[in-house]
Amino acid sequence: MKTVIGVIGSGVASAQECDTAEKVGREIAKRDLTLVCGAMGGVMEAACRGAKGEGGLTIGIVPGDSKTDSNPYVDIPVVTAMGHARNIIVIRSSDAVIAIGGSYGTLSEIAFALRLAIPIIGIKTWDVSTEIKKAETPKEAVDMAIELIGANA
Amino acid sequence: MKTVIGVIGSGVASAQECDTAEKVGREIAKRDLTLVCGAMGGVMEAACRGAKGEGGLTIGIVPGDSKTDSNPYVDIPVVTAMGHARNIIVIRSSDAVIAIGGSYGTLSEIAFALRLAIPIIGIKTWDVSTEIKKAETPKEAVDMAIELIGANA
Amino acid sequence: MKTVIGVIGSGVASAQECDTAEKVGREIAKRDLTLVCGAMGGVMEAACRGAKGEGGLTIGIVPGDSKTDSNPYVDIPVVTAMGHARNIIVIRSSDAVIAIGGSYGTLSEIAFALRLAIPIIGIKTWDVSTEIKKAETPKEAVDMAIELIGANA
Amino acid sequence: MKTVIGVIGSGVASAQECDTAEKVGREIAKRDLTLVCGAMGGVMEAACRGAKGEGGLTIGIVPGDSKTDSNPYVDIPVVTAMGHARNIIVIRSSDAVIAIGGSYGTLSEIAFALRLAIPIIGIKTWDVSTEIKKAETPKEAVDMAIELIGANA
Numbered sequence: 253m254k255t256v257i258g259v260i261g262s263g264v265a266s267a268q269e270c271d272t273a274e275k276v277g278r279e280i281a282k283r284d285l286t287l288v289c290g291a292m293g294g295v296m297e298a299a300c301r302g303a304k305g306e307g308g309l310t311i312g313i314v315p316g317d318s319k320t321d322s323n324p325y326v327d328i329p330v331v332t333a334m335g336h337a338r339n340i341i342v343i344r345s346s347d348a349v350i351a352i353g354g355s356y357g358t359l360s361e362i363a364f365a366l367r368l369a370i371p372i373i374g375i376k377t378w379d380v381s382t383e384i385k386k387a388e389t390p391k392e393a394v395d396m397a398i399e400l401i402g403a404n405a
Numbered sequence: 406m407k408t409v410i411g412v413i414g415s416g417v418a419s420a421q422e423c424d425t426a427e428k429v430g431r432e433i434a435k436r437d438l439t440l441v442c443g444a445m446g447g448v449m450e451a452a453c454r455g456a457k458g459e460g461g462l463t464i465g466i467v468p469g470d471s472k473t474d475s476n477p478y479v480d481i482p483v484v485t486a487m488g489h490a491r492n493i494i495v496i497r498s499s500d501a502v503i504a505i506g507g508s509y510g511t512l513s514e515i516a517f518a519l520r521l522a523i524p525i526i527g528i529k530t531w532d533v534s535t536e537i538k539k540a541e542t543p544k545e546a547v548d549m550a551i552e553l554i555g556a557n558a
Numbered sequence: 559m560k561t562v563i564g565v566i567g568s569g570v571a572s573a574q575e576c577d578t579a580e581k582v583g584r585e586i587a588k589r590d591l592t593l594v595c596g597a598m599g600g601v602m603e604a605a606c607r608g609a610k611g612e613g614g615l616t617i618g619i620v621p622g623d624s625k626t627d628s629n630p631y632v633d634i635p636v637v638t639a640m641g642h643a644r645n646i647i648v649i650r651s652s653d654a655v656i657a658i659g660g661s662y663g664t665l666s667e668i669a670f671a672l673r674l675a676i677p678i679i680g681i682k683t684w685d686v687s688t689e690i691k692k693a694e695t696p697k698e699a700v701d702m703a704i705e706l707i708g709a710n711a
Numbered sequence: 712m713k714t715v716i717g718v719i720g721s722g723v724a725s726a727q728e729c730d731t732a733e734k735v736g737r738e739i740a741k742r743d744l745t746l747v748c749g750a751m752g753g754v755m756e757a758a759c760r761g762a763k764g765e766g767g768l769t770i771g772i773v774p775g776d777s778k779t780d781s782n783p784y785v786d787i788p789v790v791t792a793m794g795h796a797r798n799i800i801v802i803r804s805s806d807a808v809i810a811i812g813g814s815y816g817t818l819s820e821i822a823f824a825l826r827l828a829i830p831i832i833g834i835k836t837w838d839v840s841t842e843i844k845k846a847e848t849p850k851e852a853v854d855m856a857i858e859l860i861g862a863n864a
Contacts, residue, residue, distance in 0.1 A: 673795065
């Protein structure tokens with residue numbers, strides 16, 4: 253079984269958030285980890301683009317009802333046609349989650365990760381629990397994810 | 406079509422939260438509104454008990470795979486077998502939502518309500534957005550819900 | 559807890575199928591049972607119209623993301639935004655299911671009912687199992703549903 | 712984007728069905744296609760084992776709430792916690808579907824594939840529509856899947 257890192261964040265994100273997300277994607281792929289995300293634009297697309305730039309594998313949990321609803325850097329679209337309810341599938345399929353910035357949709361995902369006790373690392377995201385580990389850089393975030401998964405295993 | 410008020414909160418709640426929830430349920434039923442909730446115990450059960458005490462109608466969106474997984478005050482269990490993903494169905498089926506106290510599961514529901522722009526009133530709950538209207542009493546909460554639905558219609 | 563009868567069939571149905579569905583809805587309401595369906599047109603709308611004509615209660619499990627996506631005879635739209643995946647919620651929420659005519663969507667619902675061992679009665683529907691009880695008239699179908707639920711209880 | 716073939720069939724299958732499924736999995740991997748399935752035992756496990764024997768990539772759409780609920784030949788478990796409702800995600804994520812034998816759960820998947828007009832090839836499975844293409848051997852089934860995807864593109 254492959255180790256999977258979820259990347260969550262807004263589908264409409266700032267240039268800085270997208271830059272961070274792309275670097276997180278690169279760090280994930282460099283370590284030969286699989287990236288899972290919500291398949292849309294913004295943070296999700298930037299993270300997938302980063303992972304593909306390093307030859308990584310990207311899984312997109314698509315909210316819409318067609319594979320064409322996913323960003324162009326998704327290798328394998330898992331098509332749910334379940335709208336925002338797909339958020340919880342992103343979380344459940346992750347061994348650890350990295351949250352970047354984020355809107356209310358991201359907050360719902362953070363809440364699910366906390367509820368399900370899946371390790372979560374945040375970069376400038378919602379500050380609703382001390383259980384969200386704070387990272388300053390993409391590299392630090394992915395290192396923390398690996399460490400937390402190890403401690404969990 | 407009936408007007409539906411969602412009541413959200415933890416399945417394991419304090420005596421005070423349950424007391425508040427029961428009163429919210431009563432106020433909902435007194436106004437001939439339908440109550441929808443997540444079908445479990447704690448805040449959900451107390452709210453249903455209150456509504457049934459006033460002869461109201463209660464819909465429970467069940468996370469498990471059997472009608473027997475719902476609290477005894479649910480008139481109509483809608484069985485999803487989708488675990489926490491049922492949270493978003495509770496929110497989407499509500500014309501307004503009243504949040505009482507709450508844990509991470511409740512936070513996910515609040516986030517969905519904010520994301521979907523469904524009016525939300527909180528009694529001593531998560532303070533993550535100014536869009537959550539604050540109520541001090543059960544009666545005030547239900548009055549605010551009705552007012553917000555009216556403004557929405 | 560109320561006893562709930564599911565009515566399944568195509569969203570685009572013949573006049574004869576709709577006539578049958580409306581009579582099934584009437585028979586359900588006459589016996590003070592609650593009707594659940596997939597909230598759309600065709601067989602679903604006709605059944606709800608029949609139930610409302612007798613003052614019954616109708617629950618619609620909506621595939622779309624808005625209450626306005628349900629037919630006008632649904633009292634309580636349960637909004638899933640899950641497309642065809644809502645079919646299984648219709649089945650799971652029924653104490654017995656009556657299938658009228660039907661297309662591939664109905665076949666998926668029949669398959670779920672058979673899989674979950676929920677009593678199913680068919681009027682001119684898919685003939686894929688001897689476990690589907692055959693009824694000739696709406697009244698007979700509802701009578702058989704009640705009998706099967708009793709035997710199940 | 713990778714081309715994805717869904718393999719569906721019973722979680723408790725005969726030795727002959729499992730042998731067929733393993734060969735189907737091998738043929739899928741030999742052609743560098745990705746296999747998606749329902750993550751459980753029987754036909755699903757045999758297909759994944761075949762694919763892994765040829766170094767292929769396997770995605771399992773898990774009905775339960777944990778990665779450990781998937782068979783040992785799944786590379787990437789997508790955890791839905793949605794029970795049988797995950798069936799439709801298997802279908803929607805497939806460019807073509809191969810059905811082997813099958814019980815009522817498989818029938819629900821076949822019905823969804825027919826409903827969504829996703830190409831479906833059957834090996835000794837439910838005979839409910841002429842739209843299900845019949846294959847005699849695993850190799851023929853995968854060849855037909857590729858041809859149907861091509862005609863669809």
